[in-house]
């Protein structure tokens with residue numbers, strides 16, 4: 001049976017009717033038009049669908065939309081409304097991504113890391129992105145991009 | 155849609171209500187905590203439900219509390235919560251080291267069942283699972299918990315409320331070693347939790363090398379009361395094949411798992427003994 005949920009998506013209050021069987025990822029993409037989180041493995045393994053739920057990274061393909069009623073979601077669309085953030089600038093400077101499919105998930109775990117620890121070591125960066133798969137880059141450029149962002153903000 | 159069949163979603167706000175719903179609906183209701191396991195089982199059709207009971211509205215289940223020498227971990231506590239807890243880091247460092255070995259940040263931010271990686275450490279801590287159902291409250295030793303890889307002793311009308319971990323009476327040094335195919339998020343090929351206590355007792359449990367996590371009682375008996383030296387450690391390693399029954403799967407062959415379990419036991423015993431005397435690598439350092 002459909003039920004109404006209210007949530008804050010990227011700072012904006014939204015309401016939407018969902019079935020209990022619908023995933024947060026599908027509701028974000030198909031009903032709320034938020035296409036940043038990507039649909040890929042659909043088993044919680046790859047991290048492409050990562051969003052921040054109340055500031056913590058989670059996989060939106062592993063969460064029912066009804067579970068997040070009343071809570072706050074941030075996606076890659078949400079944190080750079082006007083201009084590039086230092087993290088995004090650094091990703092550009094380091095040519096961190098190729099096809100970009102992993103970029104939104106990688107960005108969200110990097111945001112979580114830098115919020116918690118603005119001056120991470122290389123090992124800490126690798127640990128932070130260890131749940132996110134990238135089929136293109138070999139990860140080095142992404143790690144460098146995140147370390148570069150840390151240098152900009154500290 | 156993750157499930158072909160519809161289900162109702164309920165989010166009770168207190169434990170009594172959740173227990174009541176589960177008690178009435180039994181197997182037709184599925185309990186949802188972090189969802190790391192159950193969402194995939196609903197998706198694949200392996201699990202079906204008429205009702206999903208989400209526990210995340212029950213604040214008390216998210217608490218970590220220490221009462222005298224007993225650590226209580228609520229059923230909603232995640233591995234990230236464990237990593238963030240100074241109490242656990244200082245007083246139950248083996249549990250802390252284990253939480254760090256699980257999945258990745260976005261998995262740990264949600265997950266928290268006694269399962270896979272966490273089982274060996276909880277076994278050596280002699281953890282108890284706290285449950286509640288229509289018949290009231292009950293506690294079951296984790297060593298009696300698992301029946302087979304897909305089943306535990308929890309009845310269809312019961313809910314797990316948390317885990318109780320007694321602090322060992324003696325000082326101890328401990329470690330958790332997890333062998334993976336690569337650095338990063340992966341289930342283990344083999345793992346071992348080891349505790350060396352000041353009274354020369356040892357507690358050892360293996361994971362991923364048999365259908366269930368295994369408490370290594372023969373090895374514990376061999377070591378009991380003795381100081382660890384290299385000769386004794388070699389004898390302990392020789393007993394490993396008698397304790398475990400590894401299988402071949404996509405992660406590793408049975409032979410590799412058996413060999414590496416011996417290597418990990420050897421390194422782990424040395425590290426646990428060194429940590430007992432405040433030496434050895436810091437907790438959280440990878441030992442394999």
Ligand SMILES: Cc1cc2nc3c(=O)[nH]c(=O)nc-3n(C[C@H](O)[C@H](O)[C@H](O)COP(=O)(O)OP(=O)(O)OC[C@H]3O[C@@H](n4cnc5c(N)ncnc54)[C@H](O)[C@@H]3O)c2cc1C
Pocket residue numbers: 043044045046184185186187188189190191192193209229255256257258261264265266267268269270271272308312313314315339340341342
């Ligand atoms: C990508 C990925 C990587 C992972 N890597 C690791 C890893 O490296 N090591 C590891 O150990 N695990 C790993 N996991 C597994 C993860 O630890 C488990 O999915 C998680 O611990 C399950 O906890 P949960 O809270 O998400 O459980 P849920 O999925 O919510 O529940 C699991 C089961 O327990 C039942 N249940 C839950 N709570 C209760 C309760 N209070 N009372 C009664 N029944 C209950 C549910 O009905 C369900 O059957 C990984 C999972 C994913 C998706």
Ligand code: FES
Pocket residue numbers: 038039040041042043044045046047048049050059060061062
């Ligand atoms: S699509 Fe969610 S983790 Fe891969």
Ligand code: FES
Pocket residue numbers: 096097098099100101102103133134135136137
């Ligand atoms: S840039 Fe293509 S998957 Fe990462």
